[in-house]
Amino acid sequence: MTVSPAAQKFNIDTVEHAAATPDTELPWAELGLKEDEFRRVVEILGRRPTAAELAMYSVMWSEHCSYKSSKVHLKQFGDKVTEKMKEHLLVGIGENAGVVDIGEGWAVTFKVESHNHPSFVEPYQGAATGVGGIVRDIISMGARPVAVMDPLRFGAIDHPDTARLVHGIVSGIGGYGNSLGLPNIGGELVFDSVYQGNPLVNALAVGVLRHEDIRLANASGAGNKVVLFGARTGGDGIGGASVLASESFDADKPSKRPAVQVGDPFAEKVLIECCLELFKASVVEGIQDLGAAGISCATSELASNGDGGMHVELTNVLLRDPSLTPGEILMSESQERMMAVVTPENVEAFEAIMDKWNVEYSWLGEVTGTGRLIIDWDGETIVDVDPRTVAHEGPVYERPMSRPAVQDSIQGSSFDGERPIGSAAIRDAILELMASPNMCDKSWVTNQYDRYVQGNTALAMPDDAGVIRVDETTGLGVAISTDANGRYSYLNPYEGAKLALAESYRNVATSGATPLAVTDCLNFGSPEDPEVMWQFAESVRGLADGCRELGVPVTGGNVSLYNQTGGVAIHPTPVVGVLGVFDDVARRTPSGWREDGQAIYLMGV
Amino acid sequence: MPRIVVDVMPKPEILDPQGKAIAGALPRLGLSGFTGVRQGKRFELTVDGDVTEEVLEQARTAAATLLSNPVIEDVTRVEVIPEA
Amino acid sequence: MPRIVVDVMPKPEILDPQGKAIAGALPRLGLSGFTGVRQGKRFELTVDGDVTEEVLEQARTAAATLLSNPVIEDVTRVEVIPEA
Amino acid sequence: MIGDFSAAPEDAALRAVRIGVITFPGTLDDRDAARAVTIAGGTAVGLWHAEANLHDVDAVIVPGGFSYGDYLRAGAISRFAPVMEKVVDAAAGGMPVLGICNGFQILTEAHLLPGSMIKNNHLKFSCADQLLRVENNSTAWTSGYEQGAGMVIPLKNQDGQYVADEKTLDELEGEGRVVFRYDGENPNGSRRGIAGITNAAGNVVGLMPHPEHAVEPGFGPDSSAYGQVGLGYGTDGLRIFSSVLNTLVAGGKS
Numbered sequence A: 001m002t003v004s005p006a007a008q009k010f011n012i013d014t015v016e017h018a019a020a021t022p023d024t025e026l027p028w029a030e031l032g033l034k035e036d037e038f039r040r041v042v043e044i045l046g047r048r049p050t051a052a053e054l055a056m057y058s059v060m061w062s063e064h065c066s067y068k069s070s071k072v073h074l075k076q077f078g079d080k081v082t083e084k085m086k087e088h089l090l091v092g093i094g095e096n097a098g099v100v101d102i103g104e105g106w107a108v109t110f111k112v113e114s115h116n117h118p119s120f121v122e123p124y125q126g127a128a129t130g131v132g133g134i135v136r137d138i139i140s141m142g143a144r145p146v147a148v149m150d151p152l153r154f155g156a157i158d159h160p161d162t163a164r165l166v167h168g169i170v171s172g173i174g175g176y177g178n179s180l181g182l183p184n185i186g187g188e189l190v191f192d193s194v195y196q197g198n199p200l201v202n203a204l205a206v207g208v209l210r211h212e213d214i215r216l217a218n219a220s221g222a223g224n225k226v227v228l229f230g231a232r233t234g235g236d237g238i239g240g241a242s243v244l245a246s247e248s249f250d251a252d253k254p255s256k257r258p259a260v261q262v263g264d265p266f267a268e269k270v271l272i273e274c275c276l277e278l279f280k281a282s283v284v285e286g287i288q289d290l291g292a293a294g295i296s297c298a299t300s301e302l303a304s305n306g307d308g309g310m311h312v313e314l315t316n317v318l319l320r321d322p323s324l325t326p327g328e329i330l331m332s333e334s335q336e337r338m339m340a341v342v343t344p345e346n347v348e349a350f351e352a353i354m355d356k357w358n359v360e361y362s363w364l365g366e367v368t369g370t371g372r373l374i375i376d377w378d379g380e381t382i383v384d385v386d387p388r389t390v391a392h393e394g395p396v397y398e399r400p401m402s403r404p405a406v407q408d409s410i411q412g413s414s415f416d417g418e419r420p421i422g423s424a425a426i427r428d429a430i431l432e433l434m435a436s437p438n439m440c441d442k443s444w445v446t447n448q449y450d451r452y453v454q455g456n457t458a459l460a461m462p463d464d465a466g467v468i469r470v471d472e473t474t475g476l477g478v479a480i481s482t483d484a485n486g487r488y489s490y491l492n493p494y495e496g497a498k499l500a501l502a503e504s505y506r507n508v509a510t511s512g513a514t515p516l517a518v519t520d521c522l523n524f525g526s527p528e529d530p531e532v533m534w535q536f537a538e539s540v541r542g543l544a545d546g547c548r549e550l551g552v553p554v555t556g557g558n559v560s561l562y563n564q565t566g567g568v569a570i571h572p573t574p575v576v577g578v579l580g581v582f583d584d585v586a587r588r589t590p591s592g593w594r595e596d597g598q599a600i601y602l603m604g605v
Numbered sequence B, C: 001m002p003r004i005v006v007d008v009m010p011k012p013e014i015l016d017p018q019g020k021a022i023a024g025a026l027p028r029l030g031l032s033g034f035t036g037v038r039q040g041k042r043f044e045l046t047v048d049g050d051v052t053e054e055v056l057e058q059a060r061t062a063a064a065t066l067l068s069n070p071v072i073e074d075v076t077r078v079e080v081i082p083e084a
Numbered sequence D: 001m002i003g004d005f006s007a008a009p010e011d012a013a014l015r016a017v018r019i020g021v022i023t024f025p026g027t028l029d030d031r032d033a034a035r036a037v038t039i040a041g042g043t044a045v046g047l048w049h050a051e052a053n054l055h056d057v058d059a060v061i062v063p064g065g066f067s068y069g070d071y072l073r074a075g076a077i078s079r080f081a082p083v084m085e086k087v088v089d090a091a092a093g094g095m096p097v098l099g100i101c102n103g104f105q106i107l108t109e110a111h112l113l114p115g116s117m118i119k120n121n122h123l124k125f126s127c128a129d130q131l132l133r134v135e136n137n138s139t140a141w142t143s144g145y146e147q148g149a150g151m152v153i154p155l156k157n158q159d160g161q162y163v164a165d166e167k168t169l170d171e172l173e174g175e176g177r178v179v180f181r182y183d184g185e186n187p188n189g190s191r192r193g194i195a196g197i198t199n200a201a202g203n204v205v206g207l208m209p210h211p212e213h214a215v216e217p218g219f220g221p222d223s224s225a226y227g228q229v230g231l232g233y234g235t236d237g238l239r240i241f242s243s244v245l246n247t248l249v250a251g252g253k254s
């Protein structure tokens, strides 16, 4: 077993100390909490929070983790479903990713997430760690990841900054996904100047599992052990929370925290194999990936989803940077880490698997029956909270919305250029269209991705949907497509979201699969702008209505807000992923004609 | 011909997966004298003629812009190496 | 803690695709003072305690076996760097 | 039907041949290589990098991937795995050994094959269907091909540019040890268009492209050396695996 580092001698802000010093000034505003949110924390605790508690609440109540602006709207995805739509749903919204029954005892889990901002700052690593994060979501459901997709949006193709972003982001996605041995089976590549200062890097991962292998993120059974494994914890992703570098908030010692995170795909590949072996040997009761909000999120979500509480000793966390304070350790977003709950009987088996794969781990504490999440630092309590108040009972906003004043005029404006007349002009127009950056051949990007690895790819680029075989003997498999059109959504966010869904649904259907389920990544501007909020609400309403009309449920997804440069928001961009099923992928239909003499039909309206 | 060497190392606070993998491999080769490894890059720029201050300044610019990514790396040296 | 630095450069007769790409990019940035670029690797091995001759010998072994591939690379330096 | 493993009639002698497939941390194409062995009619046996034991296999495949992330140099760290000592010994004893992509890189690092791989001349990871020529059909792994036969199999890597000094290259050419050569445009700058080579004894072969990704109709390239074959129906790589099975059976190895 690994040894815990000696506890640092910080001026630790314990629960006891917090209770005794109610008037201490706390940097809640710097940590992103609003005044009423801070007051609510004080009310919940009945005292001021400790530094570590403040770290946890602030990060878990952030827009990114709490969905505080979007929650009231996302509810529709649960409300507008019929029993029939839930027929194939083994795990619905609320877990790391939804799980869909595809028959023959097999299930599939899939989800799309954004890594927009980090990819703008450091394109390669931002995109790479985006792939890493979504893949860990899939593993944490108990599944083997089998493919990735990458819907991307960039600024104008001839803008001087675009090359930096495109090349960095594409090689980052390839560098990480290729190294994990996950075929890349599709995505999107769109250039539009609205994304200039805010590219969209969405990543989708899909995994397969047997029904009995489903794992959930909950910590149950008092006495069960809590373990953190994978990479060591560093100062990643806490740059914005530098006030925490001094636990007592008084010292001004400058402390070096990484501005960006670097991915380690090798560590993640080993983590995947190691987790699959844990699942196979049935040695974990619950499991959670560490992404945004790191240990804060993992401990509070596991405890909140479980039936008791949790008691953790934070000095047991293996550190890459020994100067981290408890608050920073709780907030760190270091990649390639997982947290699991293991019964005492399985501890040895767990350790044997870690040793086999040479993965570092440390036992942090155990599940309790107290209903409290208690975190100690060298034996002194620094966090004592009801985990639900951190993970699930954060603030919920009904933000003001208003239909943009320009909406009528943008809808009213129509194409006033000259229409091509005559076959020569039409031919020229078609050629010009086909040569435009958004229509032309994309193999210069897709050839940088491995589509062969794992040997189950039945369709990939440039086809409408990616198709993966799940069962090698029967040919059972799935098709996935992701689509969005920011311009349509800008003109009419309600119809735009429906159109994105319809396009994705059609792509899956034309490949020959029966559409079953939906995931979405909702990329929008600032929710504090009532016009953006209106776009968001309309899009969700459109997507939920569209799903009901088509009879496919949303099983999970991600919301990415604040996508704007200065005061200008991106076009509302709801990226929709549809998953369909095949009895036998041999029946898949590629796009395009492959032989001479075939008849051409145009179907639909 | 004279050469200017530019050393670029991952910033100390940034994860260095390459160094980590090497550090893990050394003990398996019986080389256990090291507590950590970091892997950086070394560039050698050849100069035709004298290394003037202007050329050296060009090398510094290259180091800061093209040869390193200031978000994750530090330029630790830009120096003329004497001809062998 | 003291560090041992190991420099590894591509052999002169082996084409260095990365160096070549950099050499091609420099003039486009207005940096035309260089006739060639080669990209190698720089390793920093941290030692806990004194750098004994034995540790240095370990570093030389690491350099020759793991850190470089003699078919394509030369170890150009194995040296203790003074603590800052 | 796709994935119809029963297409080839079961042959007990072939099935008795045991082909080891090594897994290192970061290996990716191990399952694919094992599947290729199975489809060709043999028995695949998983070998673990940390175990100095070949489990009585008759041949070994070092598969593709990014072992140890390819972080230092592709194959540099894996070469020192305990299982590799056994592979080196077995190769010296004449056992057929095949290195694919990262496996080829590992075999060069282990000095079982001469030369090395550096970054592609275009510096990018590239995944494409590649036409090769079989230049030597006397190895254990190529005996089923006609001399000069073409094959289309996927090439996917970032460090695929084969290099060696002129003397070594001349030796390889002179002794007929270039086993596979890229046909058409050189995809990565490899010296003399070399895609794969063998050792002096002819039992150890390494190649950068992936024959194991062109063995099953529906999941391979869209073309073969003989032209378009339909959606994913290219299976030109299969004979690599059947060659070694037949060679071993003919040699009375099993």
Ligand SMILES: Nc1ncnc2c1ncn2[C@@H]1O[C@H](COP(=O)(O)OP(=O)(O)O)[C@@H](O)[C@H]1O
Pocket (backbone or CB within 6 Å): A064, A065, A074, A077, A092, A093, A094, A095, A096, A097, A098, A137, A291, A292, A520, A521, A522, A554, A555, A556, A557, A558, A559
């Ligand atoms: N746009 C969305 N549509 C549907 N479900 C969503 C959406 N955004 C988030 N969810 C769901 O809300 C739940 C909470 O998200 P979570 O997975 O905790 O987010 P993250 O992974 O970003 O921390 C998840 O089940 C997720 O699938």
